[in-house]
Amino acid sequence: MTREQLFAQIQQKRSFLCIGLDTDPAKIPAHLHSAADPVLEFNRQIIDATHDLCVAYKPNLAFYESLGPKGWETLAQTLDYIPEGLFTIADAKRGDIGNTSSMYAKAFFETLGCDAVTVAPYMGEDSVTPFLNFEGKWVIMLALTSNAGSLNFQMLELQNRELLFEKVIRTAQKWGSADQLMYVVGATQTTHLRKVRELAPDHFLLVPGIGAQGGDLEAVARFGMNRQCGLLVNASRSILYAGRGKDFAQQARAAAQQVQQQMAELLERHFSQA
Ligand SMILES: O=C(O)c1cc(=O)[nH]c(=O)n1[C@@H]1O[C@H](COP(=O)(O)O)[C@@H](O)[C@H]1O
Numbered sequence: 001m002t003r004e005q006l007f008a009q010i011q012q013k014r015s016f017l018c019i020g021l022d023t024d025p026a027k028i029p030a031h032l033h034s035a036a037d038p039v040l041e042f043n044r045q046i047i048d049a050t051h052d053l054c055v056a057y058k059p060n061l062a063f064y065e066s067l068g069p070k071g072w073e074t075l076a077q078t079l080d081y082i083p084e085g086l087f088t089i090a091d092a093k094r095g096d097i098g099n100t101s102s103m104y105a106k107a108f109f110e111t112l113g114c115d116a117v118t119v120a121p122y123m124g125e126d127s128v129t130p131f132l133n134f135e136g137k138w139v140i141m142l143a144l145t146s147n148a149g150s151l152n153f154q155m156l157e158l159q160n161r162e163l164l165f166e167k168v169i170r171t172a173q174k175w176g177s178a179d180q181l182m183y184v185v186g187a188t189q190t191t192h193l194r195k196v197r198e199l200a201p202d203h204f205l206l207v208p209g210i211g212a213q214g215g216d217l218e219a220v221a222r223f224g225m226n227r228q229c230g231l232l233v234n235a236s237r238s239i240l241y242a243g244r245g246k247d248f249a250q251q252a253r254a255a256a257q258q259v260q261q262q263m264a265e266l267l268e269r270h271f272s273q274a
Helices: 003-013 030-034 038-050 069-081 098-111 125-133 164-172 190-199 217-224 248-273
Strands: 017-021 056-059 087-094 116-119 138-144 181-185 205-208 231-235
Touching (some): 003 248, 017 038, 017 087, 030 038, 038 069, 087 098, 098 116, 098 125, 116 125, 138 190, 164 181, 181 190, 190 217, 205 217, 217 231, 217 248, 231 248
Parallel strands (some): 017 056, 116 138, 138 181, 205 231
């Protein structure tokens, strides 16, 4: 999917919501446990109930890999079920020496057919660039994450007073264009969004951390939106587990709709001022 196609979908749906398919068997409603594949059944019903409200789905690999070989099959079937035209992100946070990264890229882009994969930058350029060699596919690189541990390394001040996450973005700007590279910036990190936008004005940002982690969507939009929206904001638990009963899919839809309506207002405000 191209950047223009992604923006067109955002405009059409008045949404920049990404729903995280972080499906935990311990949290899915009891009545689904009699299904042949409860996780797949849960995902299907969530997708049916929400696909008109979001522009992307992001299954986190941990939730599927933890189920063994069957989990991989569930992930593949979930991805197949996502309607054409929605952006799919394998949240795998990979990155290794070059030939290994190439095989990871094949796994997510060719075998699973995802549009994007999350990648960790710690091993540097030759660990990230193999993911950038796939036409029409996207690398989403961790820059400033939503968790408390982001303080350990990402906020370290370098000799020139630049913070490490700023250096990561500044350096990666030379690796990939805004048509193939996005950055992860946590919704809990809005005080740094202005700086992120200074360094990467055109790149899309994947912003997890609203909902269960308490991030502020309004502030994300105020400091992070660019002329093509430039944001995919993820929520997982606050949507998936909005209800735990037989009506869980309707409850998930209601939670997604609430976020989408706020997004529609934020888009309206941003583009009427532009
Ligand atoms: O790469 C990510 O998606 C990610 C980066 C980050 O900084 N923080 C973060 O929470 N995530 C992921 O985003 C999702 C957040 O889930 P909820 O907190 O349930 O909305 C999880 O799949 C996390 O692994």
